[in-house]
Amino acid sequence: MTATPDNGAAPLLQQLSERIDAKRDELISLTQDLIRIPTLNPPGEFYTDCCRYLGERLQQRGFEVAYYRAEGSPGDSDRYPRENVVARKSGGSGPCVHFNSHIDVVAVGANWTRDPFSAELAGDLIYGRGACDMKGGLAASVIAVEAYLELFPNHAGAIEISGTADEESGGYGGVAWLAEQGIMAAPRIDHVIIPEPLNKDRVCLGHRGVWWAEIETRGRIAHGSMPFDGDSAIRHMGAVMEKLEKELYPVLARKRTSMPVVPDGAKESTLNINSIHGGESEEFDGLPTALVADSCRMIIDRRFLIEEQLDAVKAEVGEILDTLSRERAGFAYSLRDLFEVIPTMTSEQAPVVTEVSRAIEQVLNKAPDMVVSPGTYDQKHIDRIGKLSNCIAYGPGILTLAHQPDEYVSVTDMLDSAKVMALALHNLLNPGQGA
Numbered sequence: 001m002t003a004t005p006d007n008g009a010a011p012l013l014q015q016l017s018e019r020i021d022a023k024r025d026e027l028i029s030l031t032q033d034l035i036r037i038p039t040l041n042p043p044g045e046f047y048t049d050c051c052r053y054l055g056e057r058l059q060q061r062g063f064e065v066a067y068y069r070a071e072g073s074p075g076d077s078d079r080y081p082r083e084n085v086v087a088r089k090s091g092g093s094g095p096c097v098h099f100n101s102h103i104d105v106v107a108v109g110a111n112w113t114r115d116p117f118s119a120e121l122a123g124d125l126i127y128g129r130g131a132c133d134m135k136g137g138l139a140a141s142v143i144a145v146e147a148y149l150e151l152f153p154n155h156a157g158a159i160e161i162s163g164t165a166d167e168e169s170g171g172y173g174g175v176a177w178l179a180e181q182g183i184m185a186a187p188r189i190d191h192v193i194i195p196e197p198l199n200k201d202r203v204c205l206g207h208r209g210v211w212w213a214e215i216e217t218r219g220r221i222a223h224g225s226m227p228f229d230g231d232s233a234i235r236h237m238g239a240v241m242e243k244l245e246k247e248l249y250p251v252l253a254r255k256r257t258s259m260p261v262v263p264d265g266a267k268e269s270t271l272n273i274n275s276i277h278g279g280e281s282e283e284f285d286g287l288p289t290a291l292v293a294d295s296c297r298m299i300i301d302r303r304f305l306i307e308e309q310l311d312a313v314k315a316e317v318g319e320i321l322d323t324l325s326r327e328r329a330g331f332a333y334s335l336r337d338l339f340e341v342i343p344t345m346t347s348e349q350a351p352v353v354t355e356v357s358r359a360i361e362q363v364l365n366k367a368p369d370m371v372v373s374p375g376t377y378d379q380k381h382i383d384r385i386g387k388l389s390n391c392i393a394y395g396p397g398i399l400t401l402a403h404q405p406d407e408y409v410s411v412t413d414m415l416d417s418a419k420v421m422a423l424a425l426h427n428l429l430n431p432g433q434g435a
């Protein structure tokens, strides 16, 4: 902590820290209010309530607030509108720093010992669905910005805070839609911080790639007592699985990325067989009828590395299927793409990375870890649609608690990460005169 703010008083970090610490109770009540709006996705409950809550708060503090419904996006309806809020505080000339949080939370699931939506405070922890992923991060960014604005009402550049829909289901009614409109995109914005729960001392640069696909093998139906008259699609799928086990999995296990993916197991390429179904429907209670399966379908979830090309990833599976077509009598298949995301990793030299890293060092007195997420999040849309690579995830909360029962966020972690965000904000808005 070296530089001093304009008034030459205490060092900037000290001033920001005092302001943020003084807002501890406000941070707790803001986090609790957000958790108590049960923005479950699916189906997309209470998005409008959550956006209005956030928008009205920020409007009272001088932000211009705009609401955007992503009409026509998946799941959007009058009953469940895909509502988003973007609040902007414009100052002097300078860059735009944007804090983006998703407002949706996943289903509660079983094994809770606390009420998932009462936002109980116990010691330093606030419990509830979305506490960690990511209403705690959203609240921390709001408090960081509000504390900053008290110190710098005549700040340079522009500060934006958004609450967006549907991250947990792909972000098409949220960040993807806003990026397509040019709202969450270059050149309108310059720096993006997504306060996802990656731990307060880590900077998340990006994520691995995704390819979801459906493989179907086909056969010929016949009486189950005379299977030789038919051709079993399930046995054909068994041949596919054998090839995956013997040929593809060993290849994937040998691939290691230079991306700093956490946890360590995700530094390899991975393939999950998400589901498999062959033959008759399972949706009946009685006895099955005697049939040879004429169709078997498998969904695969392939996570790939920045060193791999999507075409090559697909070709590995395609070659196995083509080989079986040549070698195995009667083998017929189709391969259908379901979903794909290209890996993304922001450069460690990008300004948002260097400023958040410096702020972590100053606030926590330790060098940050640079990490990459095993799964994807909304950065993919900002990168590909918004054409803005100067984006990271940084926020409080323990990654492995996300989507778990008794999810919580620590108030201390929120306060610390708010200090990091406020300090980084100042240095991003005032490049070249950093604190």
Ligand SMILES: [Zn+2]
Residues within 6 Å of the ligand: 102, 133, 134, 167, 196, 197
């Ligand atoms: Zn999240």
